[in-house]
Every structure is written in C-alpha cells, then in structure tokens.
Amino acid sequence: MPGTLNCPLIDRHIGRKERCGLENNIIEMLHITKEFPGIVANDDITLTIRKGEIHALLGENGAGKSTLMSVLFGLYNPEQGEIRMNGQAVNISNPNDATALGIGMVHQHFKLVECFTVLENIILGVEPAKAGFLRIEEARAKVMSLSEKYGLQIDPDARIEDISVGMQQRTEILKMLYRDNDVLIFDEPTAVLTPQEITELMEIIRSFAAEGKSILFISHKLNEIMAVADRCTVLRKGKCVGTVDVKAVTPEELSRMMVGRDVQLKVEKSKAHPGGVILDVQKLSVPSKTHKGKRSVKDVSFKVHSGEIVCIAGIDGNGQTELISALTGLERASAGSIGLCGNDITRASIRRRSKLGMSHIPEDRHKHGLVLDFSLADNMVLQRYWQPEFERGGFIRRAKIREYSDELIKKYDVRSGEGSDSIVRSMSGGNQQKAIVAREMDREHSLLVAVQPTRGLDVGAIEYIHNCIVRERDGGAAVLLISFELDEVMNLADRILVMHGGEIVGELDPERTNVREVGLYMAGSKRDDSAETEAMA
C-alpha cells in the first residue's frame, strides 16, 4: 500500500494506547470497515475515546472521517467491526440508538428548524409534556440553567432564522446538553465561525472535558487541533494512519501524516514561458450561499498568463468553489472585476464567456458537466450545438455532430459501449470525465478552468489528463487549475496560489517550496501578508 509511513512516533503511541486500561475508554470503535460500491470508505479503522478527553479526528476530504462518524452516530451500519461503550458491545443502528446511549453530534450543517425558536429547537423530539400538553416552562428552566452553567449565551425566544451562526451552533450544543449526552461529536465546528467565536468555542469544549464529557473533534485545521485536543487520530484514504499524543507532535508531523507522501506521479514538463495576461481577477468577492451576510470569497486578486498553469491549492470549502462559480458565470460576484483577454466579463453571460474563449471542466461532472440521459455525441457539443458547423436554419445537423464526436472519441480515447450513440449515464466515471476533458480541450479557447479534473479517476487516466493539461499550456493556453490534491498541485503548477478562508494567503513557486509548507498555508497556520500584492504582480 503506497502511503504507509515509517513514522516511529506513531508506533510508539499506538503501543501506549494499547497498554491503556479498558476502563478508561468510553467509546471503542474496533476494526470498523464500511464499504460502498467500488470503494472502501473505512478500512479496518480502530478508534478509542477516553473518558474526559478531547480527541481530534484529522484527515483530508474523502479520507473517511464523516463516514466513520456516521457509523458511530448510527447513520451507516458497518460491514465489519464493533462498537463498544464502557467495554460493552453496543448496537447503534440509527441515530435514536446513539442518542439513547448519550452520544450527541453537532453536524457541520446545522439541523435546526428555521422558523422555530431556539427553545423549541432544543426540546424538539424530547418535549416535556403532561397529558399531551407541552410544559414549556419546565424546559425553559432547564435550558437556561445549562446556558448559564456553560456560558452558552442564547436568546431562547429568538427564531433560528434571525440569529447568528454562532448562536445557532450554541443552540446545537445545548441540544446535546439538554439530552444529557456524555459523548459529544463536533463535525468541523469552526468552519463557520469568526475567530472570536472560535476562541469561545474552544473554551467551552475544554470545560466539557474538564467535567468528564468526552469530545470527538473533527477538523482539518491543524492549529485548532494543536490548541485544544489531547490526542489525534489521522485518517487517510479510508485507512487509519495512527493515533498520536498531540503534545508530542509538531504541526508539520501531523500535516505529513494527513497528506502522506509516497505516490509521486511526476509529470514531464519543461519550464513555463508565460506570455500576456489572459485572466485578470481584481478584488473579487462572492457572497456565501449558506451563511447570509458572509462572503465565501474575499477581495481575491490574481492574474493568469498564457502559457502557464496556475494552481489554486487549498482544503475544500475555503472558497474555491465559489470563486470558480463567479469566474465561469454560474454565480454572480458581489464586488470586484474579472477580465478575460482584455474584456470585462464580470457580469457577462456564460455563453459570452464561452465565446470569448473560456473552457471549463466543472467540479461536479454529473451536475454540471454532462446531460447523463443524452448520447455521447450530444454531450460532445453541449456548448457548440448552435454554431454554424452543427446547426442550419434552426435544425441540428446530426451527421456533423456524429462525425465530430467520433473524431473526439478517437483522439481522446473515450471508451463506451456504443460509441457516439452511448447514453452517457451508462459510461464509467473515468470515461465520462474523459469526454468532458475532450470537449473542453477541443473547442477554441484561450483559458482552461479545470476544477478537480482527475477526481475519482484511476492512475492511468490521471496521468493522461495531466499530460493533456501540460500540452494545453505548451500550446499557449492559460490554465487555472483547482485541486484539493497536493500531489496534483505540486506536479502541474507553474505557480501555486493557496486559498484559505476565502482569501489567497500565499503565492508559492513549486520549485522552491515543499508539500509541508503548502500544507501549512492550506491549514491556515501560515500566511503571507504580501501574498495579495505578489499575486497581482
């Protein structure tokens, strides 16, 4: 298995954990394996949580953190492995079982009824009632005493839709406390908070631990884990890399465990020869969709020249998706400007952007990239069906489309059961992606925006697409690549921009940096204040 670490420190700590007495472990998840068709999301993962500890779960996107927590919370049933609580095997087949065992969870996306008050949300499902009548005052007294005890300030009568994200989170926490939960799971709790709110939350979490509650803290932010956690379990690609004592490791070591560094898919490429400016982004801001009044992208400025690959690195959810939506026209920017080959396209339609030479390999191939129920041929001309080549007098020129599609299939080696006639839904993911790549590379363009172009593909296809992208660059196109895979970033980029919290926090030269440094920028524990100005230069 590539990616296994020779880290002596891990063995040491696992050893210590096993010596640890069983009576200390409140939760033991032993050898959990959860498979989905085509993928093992959790592969023989063992995770133990001691009473009164703050245990962090660290891993990249897709490492299996959420799956593991869903197993613990009863949302998924694992194929193998068992869960023990206080040494007793327990069966958690749905969230009600988890609640009955005192396990509570604050989800990344809050599960609150928007038009209910804070108090109503807290008691939802466990309403104190007498003869069918709600005893709201009894509930209010309990909620308010909990609120005071832990310093969780709330307004019990405010409606969820009217209160801040921070207070919504406190409502979620009170929900767990109201149910007397002893094991509290926090799924990426700081993702939506301001720095002050994060500090407060850390204090509150510590006070829970001091009281003997056990905390499971899911995050990919190293500095938070360093600040608050006692131990940390690292997952990578569905496997458990190890459990370490946070005090005994450095952020660099954690980062290395999380990312893993053995697969090196080197792409052959010569030095870039950047030409003129193709894409010019100035002070671009994009409003957040999920949190009103916040911005997902904050005053981002950068340029992409012809003949270079600029890569935006960063952990998923730091504004990359929103940035690309604004660049490609799927969403509107709230401020700033976008220039393409000297034309202002800030408010231009998608069709106009396409005409001006923007190609876009979208992040979600099923949602945006393809009409799955169309034939492969019809998908190959998704942006071009109206061009004179394929249309005459309002009628589609099927023969021409077929001819063109056959040509692309041959050129880009797209495999399918029935060639141009194949319904795209019946094709494999890799070939669907190849079809998109073929379409976007083959149409006339000066800028290629590629978002996670190799997501979910096998090694061969990844290599192929990487080579295509380099060829694009050498042909004089500007390439903007967004990737959550550090490998890909290091391999392909001529310049790396790191995004964190909706901002570009650093610009790096792949020749003069290493994965560890990029990882630190990605995790937000390092930032270049001059990055913005450098990126603009």
Added chain:
Amino acid sequence: MNSNDRGVKKLLLGILPSLAAIAIGLIFGFIVMLAAAPANALSGFGTVLTRGFTRMADVLFYATPIIMTGLSVGFAYRMGLFNIGASGQYTMGMFCAMYAAFMLPMPRPINWIVCCLAAIAGGALWGAIPGIFKALLNINEVITSIMFNYIGMYIVDELVRNNAVMYVAVKARTNYIPENVQLPSIGGGGSSLNIGTIIAIVLAVLLFIVLFKTTFGYELRATGFNKFAAKYAGMNSRRNIILTMIIAGALAGLGGALYILSPSSIQGASMTYEPINVIAEEGFNGIAVALLGCSHPIGIVFSAIFVSFIQRGGTAAVAYKPEIIDVMIAFIIYFSAFAMFVRELVLGKRRRKRAGNAKPEGNITADEIDAPMIELDIDKEE
C-alpha cells in the same frame, strides 16, 4: 448490432411499460366491474373493449382535444415543467374561438382559421403568465397554473353569461356555433370526423420534429434532463421556460377551438359551452394522456386515441355508469407510473452491475459516497 435493431429495441423498451400498464389497469377495471355488478361484468367489459370500433369517428372526435392538451402537458414536461394549467389554457382558447365565431363575421374558410388563431393566442397568453412568473421570479409553475385554471374558467364563464349574442339564459348554455364557422367535416353525412383530428396529428408530428431535430428542442430536452448542465452550457433558461409555456398554452388553447368548432351528430356534444363553473376535464385528461404516452408526441396521439376509445365503450356499457372508465384510466395511469419505476429499477440494476465490473476504472473517492447528505443540503437550498 445495427442501428435499425437498436431503434426497434428502444421503441419496445419505451412502449412496453405503457402496454403493461394498460393490461394491468384493464384487469383491475374488470375486477371493479365484477364487484359492482357481477352479472353484467363480462358483457360490460366486452363492450368497453369493442364498442369503440363501431364508432371510430366519435373516438377520434373526442380524442382530438385530449391529443392537444396531452401535447401541451407532454411538451412542457420535456423541459421539466409540469403544466397542470392545460385546463385553463384550453378554456381560454375555447372562449377566444367562440368569441371570434360569434362576434366577428367573416367569410369561410377564413373565419374558422381566425377562430383557431384566436384560440392559440388566448391559450398562449394563459400559458405565458405562469411561464413568466417561473422564469423571472422562480415561482413554481404548478401553483400558478392551477390558480390560472380557476381564474380562466371564472373569467370565461362571466364573459359568456354577460354576452347576449353568445348566451342563451333559459338554456344555461351558449348558442350553437354558426354552421358556416364550424370545422370542415370529413366523411360527410353528419359524421363526427373533421379536420381537427388531422390538425392535431400534424401538430404532433411537428412537435416531434421540434423536439428531436432542432436546436431549440435540444436545449429544451437538455434543460429537462439536467437544468444545471444546461446553465453550464450557456443556455438561456429564462427565454426557454417562457417560450415552452407559450407553446404549451397555445397547444391547449387550440385544443379548445378544435373541440368547440367541431361539427358532430353526437347528442349534447360540441358547438356549445355551458358556463357552469367547472374546470374543463380535458386538461386533466391531458395529463393522463401525456403520462401514458411518455411525453412523446407520437405516443401521446396513440394514448389519447386509446383513452377516448375506452371512454366511448364505457358510455355504452349496460348497467354501468360511464365513470367506470375514469376508474380504469386511473388504474392505468397509476400502473404506468409504477411500470416506469420498475423499468428504472431494472435499468438501474443493470447499470450498477456494469459499474461494478468496471471497478478499476470507476475508483470513486469517499466524499462521493456522502451523496445522500449532500443531496439533502441541495434540497434545502432550493
């Protein structure tokens, strides 16, 4: 496998669920007939299945308006819009045709053509309004078009009652459409067969061409299958939504004209309108017809003729109320939805199997697995 074989296979796969649904629906209908009046069940069922053959002209006469409303619903559905407002558009079109017939004296054959054009305009207007609301303000077309059914019907009834030329108060209905404005009859001798049926079938063929041979049809189907991909590809969804609803409305509106202007010898049918504050059932039958015809223009022609066929049989079945046919049609619609579901299940299984075999290629990452949760979030956003 050559493309001809493939075409046949595709066609079979397309119509089999509908045929199966019809068979099962008829069986259930027969069971209901048995329960209602056992002695007459067999002969009654026979009448339902055969009587239509002896009255083909009437079958086509009644099929014409529901071909039109079926095309209206089916066409909009291809775009992903549920046009439940076909009744209102139909009524609006019928009124416009009537108004032109009574109030604008013109020589034949210009007069009936003008009546049809007026109906198209009225229906198109009634389709356009929900379309505009949907396109510009993202207001659900189902809700607006349901409301426009009522608004249209009440407006029409009011206008009819207040028009002394059209309305005969003592009979609580309009005058008969003047003979020289009626649609040209074919077959002659008081036959119910008229040019309306031919117009409807020609329009179905035309719609087929629009849907599958033009760039507009390409955009429309792309949007219906995946509106996100259509947006990504730079298609103008606002324009397309409004245009689709205008066309759907025009089709239903013309359906109203083809019904009211049709000459027939059937007692109590056609050439007159009763303003009795009831929503036209042709609109809802259009939904059933479109569903049974898989929203395919040619399929809709056949399913409309079939529905009309068993309705004719139903009115003739001894010892049963004609509503027995509504029960049968309800069963058929229910099972056609069910059959499509089963077909999806079978196809889905085969697809998954294929995906499983192609495992080395389809190496999905774990975050794709969380799809159900992600979908939930998307739902919330919308």
